[in-house]
Amino acid sequence: MEILITGGAGFIGSHFADYMLRSYPNDRIVCLDKLTYAGNMHNLEGALENKNFTFVCGDIADEGAVEKLFCSHSFGMVINFAAESHVDRSIADAAPFIRTNVAGVQTLLSACVRHNVARFHHISTDEVYGDMPFDDEVTKFGENSPLRPSSPYAASKAAADLLVGAYCRTYGLFATLSRCANNYGGRQFPEKLIPVCISRALNNLPVPVYGSGQNVREWLDVYDHCRAIDLILQKGTAGQVYNVGSGECLSNNALVGDILGILGKSRSLIEYVPDRMGHDRRYCTDSSMLRALGWRPQVTLAQGLARTVRWYVENKRWLECVLSGEYLKNNAHYAATNSIK
Numbered sequence: 001m002e003i004l005i006t007g008g009a010g011f012i013g014s015h016f017a018d019y020m021l022r023s024y025p026n027d028r029i030v031c032l033d034k035l036t037y038a039g040n041m042h043n044l045e046g047a048l049e050n051k052n053f054t055f056v057c058g059d060i061a062d063e064g065a066v067e068k069l070f071c072s073h074s075f076g077m078v079i080n081f082a083a084e085s086h087v088d089r090s091i092a093d094a095a096p097f098i099r100t101n102v103a104g105v106q107t108l109l110s111a112c113v114r115h116n117v118a119r120f121h122h123i124s125t126d127e128v129y130g131d132m133p134f135d136d137e138v139t140k141f142g143e144n145s146p147l148r149p150s151s152p153y154a155a156s157k158a159a160a161d162l163l164v165g166a167y168c169r170t171y172g173l174f175a176t177l178s179r180c181a182n183n184y185g186g187r188q189f190p191e192k193l194i195p196v197c198i199s200r201a202l203n204n205l206p207v208p209v210y211g212s213g214q215n216v217r218e219w220l221d222v223y224d225h226c227r228a229i230d231l232i233l234q235k236g237t238a239g240q241v242y243n244v245g246s247g248e249c250l251s252n253n254a255l256v257g258d259i260l261g262i263l264g265k266s267r268s269l270i271e272y273v274p275d276r277m278g279h280d281r282r283y284c285t286d287s288s289m290l291r292a293l294g295w296r297p298q299v300t301l302a303q304g305l306a307r308t309v310r311w312y313v314e315n316k317r318w319l320e321c322v323l324s325g326e327y328l329k330n331n332a333h334y335a336a337t338n339s340i341k
């Protein structure tokens, strides 16, 4: 089967491409990625060595390019990871988030309908539910909880979720949707909390913690996320939303403290900085629907965090290339040679 993975040069998408190439050696994977600042062709070095993998540079919101791509392949499945993904950037400028996360998703959905794609899966986020108060340690978000996004990023993801549901109902597209917790692992762009913390602590620089540091996130190993998506592709029901959460919910203070501990650095590196506007307080999902399909996380946060820290320590060159902007040269080469003609 030919499978399209969009946003595969980013953090989660590149792990999923590796996962699929390993797990399904008879399938062919096409990766469509615009190579924004968040895309990094170094993330796909392993995948590019596999004869079943093809990289195409292009924009999911470019209707002409998407149509050409779908005409030149016969995709049995489309899995959409492509997105503007950083909350702080959405607060600075929401426009690219609406274009990619809303218009881009609609473009993909329409192409799937026109080309009779058997299966569409969309990667969403627990942030679409909004947040919960600090003092409520009991309530969890279920798939039927109301959508109350706080940031422009989360609002754009919520809009896409509604479009996926509408294409399912109106056109009979077999689509599923997963809302996952905060992912961690190697290759995450150093604008997100964990790689910011590791890269700065490695250089003995202050680690910025927003506000009081009491905000709680649920942390999911990227490998467990890939396994969850695979299971939903195998066993998911059309139109169903699945939460993907580990149940390991931790304050930013505790998480940063743990990372500094693993690195043998002092907590005095923590620097409290002004809070993010509209900062969500606490997330925690109920993922019993996915667990009923047979999924359980295999990696604990303690194991996964230690492995993640080790990855950044052992891949200093990857980090340097990103922080210096050198990776953009490699991206430009692939953009020039692999774009949709």
Ligand code: NAD
Residues within 6 Å of the ligand: 006, 007, 008, 009, 010, 011, 012, 013, 032, 033, 034, 035, 036, 037, 038, 039, 040, 058, 059, 060, 061, 080, 081, 082, 083, 084, 085, 086, 100, 104, 123, 124, 125, 126, 157, 179, 180, 181, 182, 183, 184, 189
């Ligand atoms: P990322 O920012 O690391 O990667 C996004 C990728 O999409 C990049 O390679 C980028 O070049 C590509 N892209 C952006 N705009 C595009 C466009 N218009 N056309 C084609 N490609 C485009 O993101 P990530 O952390 O890997 O997240 C992947 C998905 O998972 C996103 O949809 C995000 O909303 C969702 N998600 C992420 C997390 C997390 O913790 N990282 C948690 C929940 C949900």
Ligand code: TDX
Residues within 6 Å of the ligand: 085, 086, 087, 088, 124, 125, 126, 127, 181, 182, 183, 191, 192, 193, 194, 196, 208, 209, 210, 215, 216, 217, 252, 276
């Ligand atoms: O330097 C920082 N200091 C800090 O205290 C950064 C970058 C973040 N934070 C805080 C804000 C959040 O409470 O840490 C927490 C995690 O922040 P991010 O890593 O920016 O993630 P978050 O805003 O929770 O969103 C992430 O998870 C859900 C992803 O970026 C989204 O794409 C995903 O949908």
